[in-house]
Amino acid sequence: MSATAKIFPHPRNAWYAAGWDHEITSRAPLARTIAQRPMALFRTADGRPVALADACWHRLAPLSLGTLVGRDEIQCPYHGLRYNPAGRCTAMPAQETINPSAMVPSYPVVDRNRFVWVWPGDPTLADPELIPDMSQMDSPQWAGDGLTIAxxxxxxxxxxxLMDxxxxxxxxxxxxxxxxxSESEFRVTHEGDTVTVTRWMLDVPxxxxxxxxxxxxxxxFEGTVDRWQIIHYQAPxxxxxxxxxxxxxxxxxEGDRSQGVNGYVMNTIxxxxxxxxxxxxxxxxxxxxESQSITTQLRSGVERVFGEDEAMLTAQQRAIDANPDYEFYxxxxDAGGMWVRRILDRMxxxxxxxxxxxxTVTPALRVG
Known part of the structure; x- marks a missing residue:
């Protein structure tokens, strides 16, 4: 894969955020496509997250349109087949004998750092230790909130x-x-599946x-500041x-930030x-x-900033699709982003x- 590919494929053997933890509930399933795999996400009565393929074994009706029944089962909206968290059919209303092949893929899924993470690839490789570090999201030493961009x-x-x-x-x-x-120098380092880009701007308004x-x-406060941006990438x-x-x-x-304000912009795509x-x-x-007012103001302010990014990225994708013979340069x-592409290419x-x-990839396991 060219390091400047315009439509970059995604790894399947990786953890991806499927949703905020509050989005996945025991009241109704949530439909979401992760790495081109449609999934039905829900929680059991005791709060465990579940991710099943969003297609019934019988006629491929979307399970996400179904209902949650009992303590931990989902019922197909078309003919009423029921599935447990492992994806195995437990009931067929039209017959007593359950076909032993009646099951749907169940994907490894983990609750962590305010997100529900799903592994869409080979389930035997789904090590929870590989989930990206988002620890600031629920640390008592940090406060904040965020949203989702489609x-x-x-x-x-x-x-x-984000890398530049x-x-x-x-x-x-x-x-x-x-x-x-643009005027400041920056430093790029990389190790394993991580890349770091460090930039300081000293004595600036x-x-x-x-x-x-x-x-x-x-x-x-009046006067100038020392400003920093330290970008930490973790694959994928x-x-x-x-x-x-x-x-x-x-x-x-030198490490003394006591006379400043420090934030973390958390992003997982x-x-x-x-x-x-x-x-x-x-x-x-x-x-x-302690200030909910500052949390709300910051979320609204960053939402406006990211709305500008969203408009640019949408326009960029349209231009890419309209000019398939044009190259990226x-x-x-772009040094940090190029290392990211090399890591993804290796994966x-x-x-x-x-x-x-x-x-053979046959997802049928839950990790949690």
Whole structure:
């Protein structure tokens, strides 16, 4: 796969966020397509998440249109077949004998860090230790909230966007962008399935978003700041961005952030199809934790910023589809994103080699 491919395929042997934990309930199933696999998601009466293929064994009616019955079963809306969390049929209303082949795939699923994670690939490889680190989401030392974007683009375009934040100068000029983004140096490191991009901007004027946040914590704040952006990528599609500003010259680059405000922009992107993605994001902060007002204001502000990204990514995907013979090219600011593509390419090649060797993927297990 070319490192500048415009429609990048997604690995299947990986954990993806299927939804916020509050979206998956024991009241009704939720339909969601994860890595091109339609799933019906629900919880058992004791709260365990379940992810089944969204197609009944009998006539492929969507199970997500069905009902939850008993303590842990889902009933097909068409002819009433029932399935347990392992995907095995437990009842066929029209006959006493249950066909032993009557089952649907059950995908490994785990509750963690306010998300429900699903593994759409080979279930024997579904190690919960591989779930991306999103620990700020439910840590008592951080507060915040987020939303979901139904992004009309390939998931890799979102990763490209998040790995190179110089676009803020041009796309988000009224909120978080400033000329110093393009002018500042950055450092890229990589190890295993992770990539880190580090950028510092010293003694610069704070853009409007950060000026407001500084004054939320320090009402008398005036002057310049030292600003940082430290992007942490973890395969296949989770990016946590350590961001913030501190009063210029007070030691933030050396590790003392006490005279500033620190946030984490949490992003995990789940491919739906080749051209659509579920983009889960949140903004978490480690100051004024008690203030619901600040949480709401930050979520609304970041939502507006990400709305600008969404419009650009949608337009980019349309341009890609309209110009199939055009190539992608790279600039030096794309270094982090290029390492991301190399890691994903390695994952895809490993999957292809495994399938070529005769591996059979038959999801039928739940991890949790």
């Amino acid at each position: 992004a009309q683009c390939n998931y890799q375009l979102i990763l490209d966007n 934040l110089t676009h803020e100068e041009f796309v988000h000029g009224s909120s978080i962008g400033q000329a110093e983004l 704070p853009p409007p978003f950060w000026r407001k946040n500084m004054r939320d914590r320090f009402p008398d 599609s989770t990016i946590r961005i350590d961001v913030g500003v501190a009063r210029a010259g007070t030691g933030a680059p 789940t491919p739906e199809t080749d051209r659509t993605s579920h983009y889960f994001w949140a903004f978490m902060r480690n100051y004024r934790l 790279s600039l030096n600011v 895809l090649r490993t999957e292809d080699a495994s399938e070529g060797a005769g591996s």
